[in-house]
Amino acid sequence: MAFRNLYRDRRRTAATVIAVAAGLFAVLMFLSYIRFVEGSLASVVIYRDANAHVQVYRKDGPEQLAASPAQYSLNREEQALIHQISAELPHYLRASNQLAGVGVVQADNKDAVFLARGIDPDFERALQEQSPFATKPPPEGGLLLTTQLQDLLGYPSKGTDLQLFSASYANRINAIEAPLLGDFSTGIEAIEDKGLKAPLALLQSLYDTDAVSRVVIQLDNREYSATFREQLAAGLEHQVPGHFEVTTWDHPQIGQLYTSFMGFFNMVFAFTGIVVFTIALTTIQHTVAMNVADRIREIGMLRSLGFGRRRIAGLFVRESVLTTLAAAVVATTLAYITMFTLAIVGVETQLPRISEAATLNLQLPFVWALSAIACATAGITFGALLTARKRVGGEVRPGRRSVPLTHLLAASASVVAAVALLPAQPQAMERQTVEITATPDEKTMRHWLRAADLARGGWGSYQWKLRIHTKDPAGATDTDYDIAVRNGRALAMTTAPRRYRGEKILIASRAMWYAKPGLRKPVSISPQQRLVGEAANGDIASTQYARDYTPQYLGTETLDGTPCYKLMLTAATDSATYESIIYYLDRGTLLGVKAEFLTASGIPLKIALFEYGNQVQVEGKAQPFVSRMKIVNANFPERFSVLEYAQVSPANPPESLFTVDTLMTL
Numbered sequence: 001m002a003f004r005n006l007y008r009d010r011r012r013t014a015a016t017v018i019a020v021a022a023g024l025f026a027v028l029m030f031l032s033y034i035r036f037v038e039g040s041l042a043s044v045v046i047y048r049d050a051n052a053h054v055q056v057y058r059k060d061g062p063e064q065l066a067a068s069p070a071q072y073s074l075n076r077e078e079q080a081l082i083h084q085i086s087a088e089l090p091h092y093l094r095a096s097n098q099l100a101g102v103g104v105v106q107a108d109n110k111d112a113v114f115l116a117r118g119i120d121p122d123f124e125r126a127l128q129e130q131s132p133f134a135t136k137p138p139p140e141g142g143l144l145l146t147t148q149l150q151d152l153l154g155y156p157s158k159g160t161d162l163q164l165f166s167a168s169y170a171n172r173i174n175a176i177e178a179p180l181l182g183d184f185s186t187g188i189e190a191i192e193d194k195g196l197k198a199p200l201a202l203l204q205s206l207y208d209t210d211a212v213s214r215v216v217i218q219l220d221n222r223e224y225s226a227t228f229r230e231q232l233a234a235g236l237e238h239q240v241p242g243h244f245e246v247t248t249w250d251h252p253q254i255g256q257l258y259t260s261f262m263g264f265f266n267m268v269f270a271f272t273g274i275v276v277f278t279i280a281l282t283t284i285q286h287t288v289a290m291n292v293a294d295r296i297r298e299i300g301m302l303r304s305l306g307f308g309r310r311r312i313a314g315l316f317v318r319e320s321v322l323t324t325l326a327a328a329v330v331a332t333t334l335a336y337i338t339m340f341t342l343a344i345v346g347v348e349t350q351l352p353r354i355s356e357a358a359t360l361n362l363q364l365p366f367v368w369a370l371s372a373i374a375c376a377t378a379g380i381t382f383g384a385l386l387t388a389r390k391r392v393g394g395e396v397r398p399g400r401r402s403v404p405l406t407h408l409l410a411a412s413a414s415v416v417a418a419v420a421l422l423p424a425q426p427q428a429m430e431r432q433t434v435e436i437t438a439t440p441d442e443k444t445m446r447h448w449l450r451a452a453d454l455a456r457g458g459w460g461s462y463q464w465k466l467r468i469h470t471k472d473p474a475g476a477t478d479t480d481y482d483i484a485v486r487n488g489r490a491l492a493m494t495t496a497p498r499r500y501r502g503e504k505i506l507i508a509s510r511a512m513w514y515a516k517p518g519l520r521k522p523v524s525i526s527p528q529q530r531l532v533g534e535a536a537n538g539d540i541a542s543t544q545y546a547r548d549y550t551p552q553y554l555g556t557e558t559l560d561g562t563p564c565y566k567l568m569l570t571a572a573t574d575s576a577t578y579e580s581i582i583y584y585l586d587r588g589t590l591l592g593v594k595a596e597f598l599t600a601s602g603i604p605l606k607i608a609l610f611e612y613g614n615q616v617q618v619e620g621k622a623q624p625f626v627s628r629m630k631i632v633n634a635n636f637p638e639r640f641s642v643l644e645y646a647q648v649s650p651a652n653p654p655e656s657l658f659t660v661d662t663l664m665t666l
Contacts, residue, residue, distance in 0.1 A: 028331060029362070031369075032339060037262075038262060040351055058074055090224075095216065100214075101115075105145070112194070115194040142198075146192050149196065162177065162180050172500070226248060343362070452585055456543040481494055489506075491657055519664075539643065540643070548575070579600045592610050608629055611627050
């Protein structure tokens with residue numbers, strides 16, 4: 001009877017099938033697109049970004065590596081243990097060490113910041129073979145840079161040697177050279193202008209370490225990632241409790257792109273699915289109601305023949321189920337034809353926050369399609385049952401429509417009266433313990449600064465030996481230098497440890513260069529970059545505050561019983577070591593007592609304390625000279641560098657010592 005009824009009113013049946021099929025087609029296509037986006041983003045995280053399926057860090061490594069890379073890296077013994085345990089677990093394919101880093105890349109006279117990943121080329125090649133995106137071959141003995149980063153460097157030619165410099169894991173400045181081999185894409189717009197790939201060994205030489213940031217592990221199927229992670233974490237915990245942290249590719253710190261977007265996209269799908277499902281359900285209910293209204297005589301005849309309310313309602317429900325199943329066949333067939341056509345045509349689409357287009361490859365497992373159809377059929381059947389029982393059980397009047405009640409929401413607004421601010425009452429100023437006769441002019445303050453600079457080698461010609469003792473959570477180091485100074489220009493040559501002997505830093509005409517054996521030419525550096533620990537390049541000899549800063553008088557202050565002038569120094573040139581300095585000068589000797597180095601926003605960055613235990617003869621007169629300078633990180637007091645000055649004496653170094661042309665031959 002259900003078949004006969006549907007066939008008898010073919011026009012209405014066809015309209016219902018089309019309406020339901022359109023809704024189901026939209027659901028199936030949206031499901032396939034969700035699966036495409038999910039799979040593509042997962043591929044970006046796993047294969048394109050070379051995170052593989054499982055990652056192993058030192059405890060708290062994902063959060064702390066950027067701030068303290070040496071402290072949270074994995075040494076050789078830890079790397080070997082991870083490789084050994086992971087290789088014994090099921091679904092393991094391969095593992096590799098990786099090193100992440102940041103620094104500056106230079107080509108000729110242009111430089112830019114880079115975010116680098118040091119990889120094993122063979123491992124990355126195996127990962128990229130499974131990536132749906134077109135990828136460049138991994139670097140073999142050279143560098144790959146993103147197109148945007150090459151643009152910042154003036155598009156150097158392929159094969160050109162680029163210079164990378166950064167702070168090593170011992171907090172020392174270091175530089176290397178490597179050829180540009182080609183380009184690649186990070187796949188993430190936010191870092192596309194900083195991406196750099198290098199072989200692991202090359203990046204380790206830049207950071208002067210054999211440690212790595214993490215070990216990544218590829219499995220034969222990403223479905224086993226969570227299980228493998230648990231097994232590996234248990235094995236490592238048994239060997240070294242509380243020492244390692246094991247994550248998977250969808251960890252918020254690893255797959256941030258995946259987790260953030262899929263959370264949003266799943267919510268969009270949930271709301272969209274509800275809307276589509278509601279539309280389909282409403283269409284069926286309306287069709288059933290109209291069928292009932294149009295078939296009053298038929299229902300009456302059936303009732304007179306002994307058909308009960310339930311049997312008649314069941315008849316309409318069967319018609320709805322048959323209509324839905326027919327619509328499902330149409331929608332499913334059309335959906336798979338559309339997916340097949342798109343695959344042949346090769347349509348490209350832009351994925352969210354991915355810098356390049358991906359081929360639209362829609363696939364939908366048949367189980368997913370059946371599940372979606374079953375859910376739709378169940379909902380529509382239930383709705384049809386309720387509508388049919390209600391219509392059959394009571395009086396049916398064609399054309400009558402029930403109007404749902406609506407509730408009006410009123411928004412009330414309140415105006416808050418403005419309260420006039422009362423002028424602040426003048427407060428009594430505390431009397432200064434140090435009397436100030438007058439505010440000094442700029443010329444006087446520059447005279448003070450010049451006198452302080454003299455005691456730190458900023459003016460005149462000298463030579464001395466400098467030892468820098470550095471301490472931070474990664475350990476303590478000592479580095480020795482020979483310093484030669486001539487009227488604000490300086491040359492620092494490393495003498496110890498032995499492995500760093502031959503490194504040179506030249507300060508001349510407000511510019512700086514770094515050179516070491518193995519570099520083709522000197523690397524241009526900035527005074528702000530770290531030399532060793534908390535000591536910046538400009539701290540070793542560039543002390544012409546009277547030249548490089550504009551002073552502002554802040555009054556007087558007493559430090560440990562010493563009356564001091566307090567000055568605010570603002571950088572007058574981009575080559576200055578710090579943005580601004582609060583400088584305390586001894587009122588009696590005009591020697592620098594303390595310096596607070598500030599960021600551009602005025603927040604203390606480092607604090608320096610000075611001691612003057614040395615003396616030099618200047619024009620037959622004994623002149624105090626700095627003997628010790630302690631630079632402490634303002635936010636982490638356990639990180640500091642102590643600069644000790646010894647064997648200070650007047651000298652007359654030759655002019656040729658301070659030229660870039662002769663730096664590599666010294």
